[in-house]
Amino acid sequence: xxxxxxxxxxxxxxxxxxxxxxxxxxxxxxxxxxxxxxxxxxxxxxxxxxxxxxxxxxxxxxxxxxxxxxxxxxxxxxxxxxxxxxxxxxxxxxxxxxxxxxxxxxxxxxxxxxxxxxxxxxxxxxxxxxxxxxxxxxxxxxxxxxxxxxxxxxxxxxxxxxxxxxxxxxxxxxxxxxxxxxxxxxxxxxxxxxxxx
Numbered sequence: 001x002x003x004x005x006x007x008x009x010x011x012x013x014x015x016x017x018x019x020x021x022x023x024x025x026x027x028x029x030x031x032x033x034x035x036x037x038x039x040x041x042x043x044x045x046x047x048x049x050x051x052x053x054x055x056x057x058x059x060x061x062x063x064x065x066x067x068x069x070x071x072x073x074x075x076x077x078x079x080x081x082x083x084x085x086x087x088x089x090x091x092x093x094x095x096x097x098x099x100x101x102x103x104x105x106x107x108x109x110x111x112x113x114x115x116x117x118x119x120x121x122x123x124x125x126x127x128x129x130x131x132x133x134x135x136x137x138x139x140x141x142x143x144x145x146x147x148x149x150x151x152x153x154x155x156x157x158x159x160x161x162x163x164x165x166x167x168x169x170x171x172x173x174x175x176x177x178x179x180x181x182x183x184x185x186x187x188x189x190x191x192x193x194x195x196x197x
Contacts, residue, residue: 005053006063008045012070015042016077023078023146026085032150039146042074043139068115071135072108078142079105087145090171091161097171100178104138107185114192121195128187134180137173144170 002010015038022035049067053059079101082088088097118124148154148167156165 003053003058003060003063005049005058006060006066008049008052009063009066009070012042012045013066013073016073019074020077020081023081023085023149026087026149029150029152032146036143036146036150039078039143043143046071068112072112075138075142076105076108078146082142082145087149087167088171088174090168091163097174100171100174103178104174104181107181111185111188114188118192118195123191123195128184130180130187131184134177134184137177137180141170141173141177144173146170 019035019038019042022031022038025031046067049063053063079088083098083101086095088101089095090097144166148164148170151166152164154165155162157163158168
């Protein structure tokens, strides 16, 4: 059923290769700025597809199926490209920031499998308020990391260390998202364990 919300969801999936292409060259600052604009547009469609579906009573099985997939594809693609281009690195801990991205990816895979298992038992797990905060932190962190590459001269002096402001915000919120990922992942797992023999 191709209604407007589902078309918006599909547009996010179709746009992922364009986003990846724009982020592929770290030295191409204009590409990262364009990538940031595309990423923000994808985030806006993520909000509106759900809003429109609920507001107009057009929530469909296709939309329920595609929406989380579109989100996971976008997040996984951005994390993998930023990791491959050496952008998930920063002061003090170097490339240890990759661990935060890895935690997010592993949780997404685990929760998808758990939801599939619970779905076969006709058990739905509603998205918690904390999970929504996790998604917000995730969206902000990846957007800030992309913007940091697009604006490499946006620097500030903090504690004697010169930092790229959006990049530092991105790394900080990435760890926040990773922490919330662990907490919400554990919440989902507890629900799942109750239904396992």
